[in-house]
Amino acid sequence: MSEPMDFLLWVRGPAFDVAALIFVIGVVVRFFEIFSLGRKANFSEPRGTEFGPGMKSVLTRSLPEPGMFKRQPLTILVGYVFHIGLLISLILFVPHIELFRETFGFGWPGLPNPLVDAAAVLSIVALLAALWHRISSPVMRILTTNEDWLVWALTFLPMLTGYIAYHRMIDPYPLALGLHILSIEALMIFFPFTKLMHAFTLFIARWYNGAMSGRRVVES
């Protein structure tokens, strides 16, 4: 009789605990895994500094080189729309902000819902386009592993269930919300052990790239 509510309580309770624990432990372990491999001291006489250029690359790698945009507009466009839509839905939707506030003790103002809704729709469309692109582009297909499909699905489901829950397309609401939270828990559990981890490690990767180039005074 009361399964949907029990389900919602389960996903907000024990399931969330397990997912959050795996997520946090996994991410921390992954950082140890990476940094434990170290980097050899560099004895070559530096021409420039490492830290600043590294930080600069962390930012500038978000901007595509114009020539690249001409060659592969879809990857870049889809990448932008998806990530911006995802970020807006994730961090500017009031119910999500409340979750952060509860977890970390601070929050920030959200966006009006119709805007978040529009961003989510664009993001979902971009994800579908990304899937089509992955299937149809020879380069992407040769690179694609099972993990890439999994990662796509893990990203798509929270967007889809979130949209469904917001628009109450599944009744009762606790079931819709529960499915949304469950899909995020799946994402959290797989996050540290798949390429989803790029959301964190790309900052490290970009910094290393920028730092190594900065040493030679090449803007990277």
Add this chain to the structure above:
Amino acid sequence: MADTKTLGESLRLHGVSRRGFLKFCTATASMMALPPTMVPAIAAALEKAKRPSVIWLSFQECTGCTESLTRSHAPTVENLIFDHISLDYHHTLQVAAGDAAEAAREEAMHENEGEYLLVVDGSIPEGNAGYSTIAGISNLQMLEESAKGAAAIIAVGTCAAFGGLHKAEPNPTGAVAVSDIIKDKPIINVSGCPPIPVVITGVLAHFLTFGTIPELDEYGRPMVFYGQSIHDRCYRRPFYDKGLFAETFDDEGAKKGWCLYKLGCKGPMTYNACATAKWNQGASWPVESGHGCLGCSEPDFWDAGGFYNALSIPTSDVSKLVTVGVAAGVALGAATAGLNHKTKSNAAKNHGTVTVDDLEKTS
């Protein structure tokens, strides 16, 4: 005990005019989302309806549901409908007590076998029957007995409908809902803590008019009252959509009547008619009076993570969880780092200097 007067006769006896009666019928029709053409049919059916025998069982409950129905400030047609029924057993309201009261129940059951309505408020302790007994009879036994000859059961209030407060963690009495025990009778859940009076009378009116139970949602609640969420019908909804929220109960936002989501309003998950039917003769309802919805008409609303916490947040202490996770991660990470370090230094140790004489493969 059963009165032979029809509902129409009874209402006129109480001074309700034909005009007032039709007004009620119209309101009932619109409330139940029936077309206006149904009004005469409702009127005719109600006019001729016989007083049904009603047995009201109160188990683990607080009498709030009964209070809700009876403590109206002014007499209304809804009250009169309620007055009209032959309430043959209700241990709070009836005059009889002790053996006489139980005898009345037995008699009503016997005389109206297969026709009487059974109304239940309160949950049933399934763990230890001794937690709640009436006249030495356990709630479970009384429910099973009384349900046998009932035409239908109306579970009034969230306790009867879903187990309610008693079923909240850790549920010491092993409380369950009526529907957990009775499987072979139509059950209408009129949830709410308490339910809106007009919802109860509306269900009765439906039963009297059509002799059937109304269309129910998957929680066994009448769709006409529970088909839409508080959130979707809330007059503060535009503020939610604009992202305007009261952050505390006395800030500018609260004074301006902004959305109470951040203060824990459970409107989005709650299905009830509060936003349209309101309370106390339409005077107000919780959100209008400045407090978020508690979600009282939903199963397990007591356990939904705190009345003042937003719906989306986890129920456990997440910051503690994160701390534990980080600590465990560091421990496990240090072990992993040790392994990686060992692998790498072994590789360095096993390094054989490559010279130009080593460039060809074996064989």
Add this chain to the structure above:
Amino acid sequence: MSEATLERGLNAFKEQIDAPVAAFFSSCVSCGMCAEACLFYTETGDPKYTPIRKLEPLRRVWEQEYTIVGKIKSLLGLSKPVTDELLQEWQELLYDSCTMCARCSMVCPVGNDIAYMVRKAREGMVASGNAPEGVKGASMRAVKIGSPMGVTLKAVEAQIKHIEADSGLTIPMDAVGADYLVLLSSMEIMNFPEYLEALAKIFKQAKVTWTLCSTAFEATNSGIQIGSSDIARELVQRIVDGAERLKVKCVISPECGHAYTAIRWEGPNLIGKPFPFKVVHILELLDELRASGRIKTTGLESDSMTFHDPCSLVRKGGVIEEPRNLMGMVTTNFIEMQDHGKWAWCCGGGGGVSSNEDAEELRLKVFKRKKEQLEQTGADILVTACANCRLVIEEGLEEYKMEMPITGLSELVAEHLVVDETKE
């Protein structure tokens, strides 16, 4: 130490993987952008040349040896091992179709330095015996004869005599206490002796004290190209020893791309300590002389000229502005290619590709990119600063029947140099 084995190769992979590599592999989302930056993909359209894919063997070792998930996958028998067959198949990808030009490293949205990883992956390829024959041969000659092209000291001395007789300039050899030690690339010695003559002329005018070294005349480093630090170290050590013996303040890397990478950026790390001398590229020195007014030019060319940036100088070296300043000294009509500086396209022959016969057909095919770039500029003359690029481009132009004179930038500066005769 007798032969290359798979085991030694795997061990080398394990040794090479560091935190940046782990961060890079963790970040790749298989977006395929790197392919668009790689001339081996853009000119062939074959997705197998996608840069990040070239690292599959290294990635597998990383996953299986350095991640928990990889270890679990190995236990469950779900991971694909790195076999000799795999490495054999990947030889084409890691050598024939990669010049380590690092253009892919510049475009990766998550910031992966793919060229950095290719360089590391080659360590495993060498140790497992999967380097191409041509590159092996070059390394062999470099170590045993002293130059990858087999140029001996005798040949150098013969060229010196020739130049001295022709120009009347002196070319010092083993002059202890000179400020600068000049290194040469084999190709310069054999194909472009003009370079040495140009330096002699410029240094004389600018009053730079310099010398060649009989034990370290060769700047190129086949160890870097084949991808063996051990071999590269041996070759770098010769230069360090020579520079220390002659007590020079500074070593000049010649007009060669990878030599600069080898001595300037990898050298100190190969010997495990900072050099007691500075290392500059010849273009850096010339630009310094220009800036301080020690050299001046005259009779600037009016023919349109464009400049081909050697990858090792720009993306991997940071020598970007210097050649442009120097171009301003020799022509009034300098035309940039559309993608230049740090975005320059490789000639297709760097990173050992030009000495790898297996790659010749592919190299000529992908030269299309450079050819189109050159055509786009409509320039009369192509200038560059790398003897290897120069030779590869000459071959490419010949293949595509395109007429375009190529010259080295240092020569061009020397040609237009204002020589102060009175102070003779």
